[in-house]
Amino acid sequence: HNEQPIMLTFDKSIIKINTNESLSDEQAFILINNCIDLIRxxxxxxxxxxxxxLILRLTRNYKYVQQFVEKGGIKAILNLTEISAFQGYTSLIILIFRHIMEDKKNLCLTMEKSIRQALIDNHSVQYDSHEFNLILRKLSPVITRSSDIFLEVVSNVLQLLPTSFMTENEYYTQTNIQMNSLILHVRPETNQITNYDQIGELAEHLLDDLLNFLLINDDNNKKRLLTKSTILYILSELINSYSNMDKFLSTKTFLEI
Structure with a gap:
């Protein structure tokens, strides 16, 4: 029995990477292209x-998301078969799809929702340094998603105020706050979170591919890695995370096949 190895030709035979430096755009694009070719x-x-x-790591930067989508990365994942199954593959695919959904505007809104939810869970309006440290630990997944955008968003959600800005009732109920110290105050929520109903072009591309998968594919094909129920679960996760998803899906028109 003689098995011949699969021979592939990549964009570049060797990618020279200095481990002390970040990937250049060219190197990242080459890696994405080669990853998609291997998945196929x-x-x-x-x-x-x-x-x-690797794709998950690269697509944290949205300019690489565009490369991934344009080169057919979504369809490559949807066409995976059961021989590619590994423990936790659904969660990993959802994270990649989240990166496609999250252009800067949607990522900012998602982060703001996460930050406010963490603050609400803490059942307080003002926070000392110890409490805020605990909140930051809870928000560590959000921070690692994009630290720059997190700093931008959190500066719009929280503000430092002296205790003189507190009402008398607030001051006496916050027994751990010392006089003349600074406190973190939550800014009022704006309407942009609930009123923003647009999704990006790449996100729309993803949703179209997922919906087309549901229409075209048959679960009787046992070789597929992703079943219709898995795609529906992925869609439910995206709808739950992004408030503008439901409006897009509700206005989607399907043509009879």
Whole structure:
């Protein structure tokens, strides 16, 4: 029995990377293209796992998301078969799809919702440094998503105020706040979170591909990695996370096939 290895030709035979420097745009684009090509060859599950993790890391930057979508990355993932299955593949794919949904505007709104929810869960309006440290720990996944955008958003949600801005009732109920110290105060919520109903072009591309998958594919095909129920679960996760999703889906027109 003689098995011949699969031969692939990539964009560049060797990518020279200085480990002390970040990837250049050219290097990142080459990696994304090669990852998509490898996914299309339906390699073993361990390789698919590694490729998806690399794609997840690269697509944290939205300019690489565009490259991933334009090169057919979404369809490559949807066409994976059951031989590519590994533990936790659904969660990893959802995270990649989240990156596609999150252009800067949507990412800012999502972060603001997460920050406000963490503050609401703390059942307080003003926070000392200790409380805020605990909140930051809770928000660590949000911070690691994009620290620059997090700083931009959190500066719009919170403000430092001296205790003189507190009402007498607020001051006496916050027994751990010292006189003349600074407190963190939550700014009032604006209407942009609830009123923003647009999704980006790449996000629309993703949703179209997911909906088309539901219409065209048959669960009787046991070889597919993603079943219709999995796609519906992914859509439900996206709807729950992004407030503008439901309006887009409710106005979507389907043509009879």
């Amino acid at each position: 060859t339906l390699v073993d599950s361990d390789t698919i796992h590694a490729l998806l993790r």
